[in-house]
Amino acid sequence: MADIRELAELIERFSKEDGAHATSIPHLFLHRLSQPSTPLYSVYEPAFCIIAQGRKQVMVGEQVYLYDASKYLVVSVDVPIVSHIMEASPSAPFLGLRLDLDPAVIGALMMEGDLKAAATAQPGPSLGVSDLSDELIDASVRLLKLLASPQDIPILAPLAMREILYRLLRGEQRARLSEIAFAESKLQQVNRAIGWIKRNFRAPFRMDELTATAGMSASALHQHFKTVTGMSPLQYQKQLRLHEARTLILSQSVDAATAGHAVGYESPSQFSREYRRLFGAPPLRDVERLRDALNAASP
Template identity: 40%
Template sequence: MPTPLAEALLRYTERQTGESPFLTVLPGVAVMRSDHPRPPSHILSGPAVCLVAQGAKWGNFGGRQLEYRAGQALVIGVETPSVGKVFEAKPGAPCLVLMFELDLTVLREVAETLDPPPQINAPPRRGVFVTNFDGPLADCALRLARLLETPQAAPALQPAIMREICYWLLAGPHGGDIARLALKTGPSRHLQDALKALRDRFRDTVRIEDLARIAHMSVSAFHRRFKALTSYTPLQYQKQLRLLEARRLMVAHGANVETAAFEVGYESPSQFSREYARLFGAPPKRDVQRLRVAA
């Protein structure tokens, strides 16, 4: 029997036109519905929460695969490339996912009110994890989904619901890791600064020494902490960003292979094509043609 959250999302999706995912009128909130298993899709994720109300998905981050089912959520605390796949869905029992952005500023504000504060002294874990979305968190998610039926109430009610979600995440088993990502100061904050610098300059040749300096770390410590947080080495992360952006340029803007390759920082279109096929499973022209037909 569907849960109240699944019923709310089912009602919402049945009123929609077009293709999933559905961008809702609630800021930062989307709903995904899949009536059949879907092939893997490459995206740049986070910070966000992807809560499964029905069905099941997995996400792959740098070779690390996380499975999450009804009542569980994938929490992404740091912007990172990923591959996602719906693997449990069928007509009559579609996979239903409520996705909403995590505001690190709100997380920080809530974290600063906690007494005692979240324990963050343990060695940092990854910036992506699966957690059970039950108890008070499930109640928050249901209230958020029900706002889709009364969007006029969203400006007054959504901010409070999101703050409550932040509270329960911080008070939960992964609270220390979430608090570390939201802190204004400290090693994780400096690491986030380096991550932002890499995202902003992904088209350029980047020296790891410069990124380590931004992070206030040695090169070896930076490599270790960067991979622990994102599941990628800095160069792997940069390559993923380049290829995802090149794909977007070709699909959405009609750029040819050579133009897209040079635009994202490749000097050799042939190298670009090899690395593109390795990531997406087909050469650029064939992959783009497939995506346009599917759309």
């Protein structure tokens, strides 16, 4: 049986530099960081995540999750998060993997294995942390070993990924996995609302269109949306706007007013105020801080 140290060695072998690394195995990404991070703002998609070395904090709304090499994380819907690598150093870098989850594959495996969906009347939070089993580590190690033999990936990688999903479906996160798979679950209704907001986040907020897309009343959608994402639909839209504006300012060197207008803000002062509330500094000062941190991390 493989152990977490072997998994860490494999991640380090196939991710020589800091950052997130796509691999030749579809949906599999490796993460490495040689120092603790400042808060990182991003949007998580449905995924299974393991930390093989180091420790991380993830915050969704007001919910805080801590996990390390003894735990795994499951994400059930697209959700804005704030993450913080808490333990990492050049001699013992943070090492992790992420496997993106496909609802169709989960659903097919449940039917094939005659695995009944977990009975839940209401959806739970979009993130869940559980103890990492030896079986999950073993399947993950076998998956990563395939990176050394690309000719075996098309045949053997799907088998290892199926085993990982099977182990998850038999574990504590079964409810989240099964909700991802079924289109008419409350979680999927919230997910349809999330998809509508992501497609239309630059436009004025339309609650009537959102509820029609989700197939829920406004009160039910608000309740379930906040349970899953930790925020209201309007707060979710604001976070998407601000994340996109931050990316525009950082990558395209546009000014704050232009970035705010591009993501749907009509008032520059409102944009600056909400940006500062989320990221802790006005747009230009925040981006300068980010660039300084990136430059300091560069070899």
